Amino acid sequence: MGDITNYAIPFFLFTLLVELSISLYGKRKFYTTNDTFASLSMGIGSIVASLFSKGIKFTVFTFLYTYRIVDIPMLWWGFILLLLADDFAYYWFHRMSHRMRYFWASHVVHHSSQKYNLSTALRQTWTGEISGSFMFYAWMPLVGFEPIWILTAQSTSLIYQYWIHTEMIGKLPRRVEFIFNTPSHHRVHHGSDLKYLDMNYAGILIIWDRMFGTFIKETDTPRYGLVQNINTYNPVRIAFIEWGAVIKDVWRAPGLYNKIQYVFGPPGWSHDGSTLTTDEMKAESEKPHKTTSPT
Numbered sequence: 703m704g705d706i707t708n709y710a711i712p713f714f715l716f717t718l719l720v721e722l723s724i725s726l727y728g729k730r731k732f733y734t735t736n737d738t739f740a741s742l743s744m745g746i747g748s749i750v751a752s753l754f755s756k757g758i759k760f761t762v763f764t765f766l767y768t769y770r771i772v773d774i775p776m777l778w779w780g781f782i783l784l785l786l787a788d789d790f791a792y793y794w795f796h797r798m799s800h801r802m803r804y805f806w807a808s809h810v811v812h813h814s815s816q817k818y819n820l821s822t823a824l825r826q827t828w829t830g831e832i833s834g835s836f837m838f839y840a841w842m843p844l845v846g847f848e849p850i851w852i853l854t855a856q857s858t859s860l861i862y863q864y865w866i867h868t869e870m871i872g873k874l875p876r877r878v879e880f881i882f883n884t885p886s887h888h889r890v891h892h893g894s895d896l897k898y899l900d901m902n903y904a905g906i907l908i909i910w911d912r913m914f915g916t917f918i919k920e921t922d923t924p925r926y927g928l929v930q931n932i933n934t935y936n937p938v939r940i941a942f943i944e945w946g947a948v949i950k951d952v953w954r955a956p957g958l959y960n961k962i963q964y965v966f967g968p969p970g971w972s973h974d975g976s977t978l979t980t981d982e983m984k985a986e987s988e989k990p991h992k993t994t995s996p997t
């Protein structure tokens with residue numbers, strides 16, 4: 703069975719061209735040339751990278767599957783279980799990708815655009831799988847999901863998440879917004895505004911964020927991108943810039959503890975307070991401000 707993502711590519715390109723035309727001829731400019739080329743290059747590069755990493759992932763999953771607890775058949779209920787399990791794994795993978803710099807170094811790519819449009823969905827990491835992000839799914843073959851079906855569920859999730867990268871869809875009916883990840887919920891996830899940072903990690907279902915305390919509603923229009931934007935459209939730099947920064951920080955950090963924190967601590971962590979983590983920034987903003995009395 704081929705990867706179902708391949709069948710989705712014509713749909714991706716068609717809808718992207720529609721949105722691009724609306725941006726070109728309409729009032730609102732969702733696209734810029736440099737940014738779109740960078741996003742598309744990242745997308746193509748990630749497909750090339752996955753040619754290598756998929757084999758490794760599949761081999762590991764197949765090995766683990768030999769130790770499975772039960773056999774989950776791909777009947778309708780098995781398929782629903784599979785999607786639920788995959789979406790749960792995705793939530794934790796994604797949450798960790800924002801909370802540990804080792805995984806953030808790959809995931810930062812997806813957040814590096816200051817635009818928010820369908821091409822942003824294709825702005826994908828080249829180093830995620832190879833650096834071991836698939837380990838978040840390793841429990842699935844052990845439980846009894848067949849490896850090929852896990853890969854299919856991951857592709858389904860990726861395809862689902864494509865259409866939510868748009869500013870053209872406002873809010874959907876309340877029930878939909880309650881259960882599913884929507885353009886509104888995911889715009890928040892791409893916001894660099896302090897209140898939006900590290901929120902709405904959902905893949906398909908937003909219920910995980912509601913359950914685990916990471917949900918926030920879209921109120922103001924988010925400022926898209928990173929707290930510190932990388933300001934480059936060079937795809938190779940986008941792919942490796944954070945890895946370079948990690949190596950530099952580890953090299954310069956005094957002592958083993960600090961070196962370890964620069965890799966496995968949260969993004970923004972620093973031994974000298976020169977950069978802050980999301981939690982530190984939020985705590986800082988909640989401190990009572992000194993007011994000058996009018997005397």
Ligand SMILES: [Zn+2]
Pocket residue numbers: 796800809812813891
């Ligand atoms: Zn993210």
Ligand SMILES: [Zn+2]
Pocket residue numbers: 812823867888892
């Ligand atoms: Zn996204």
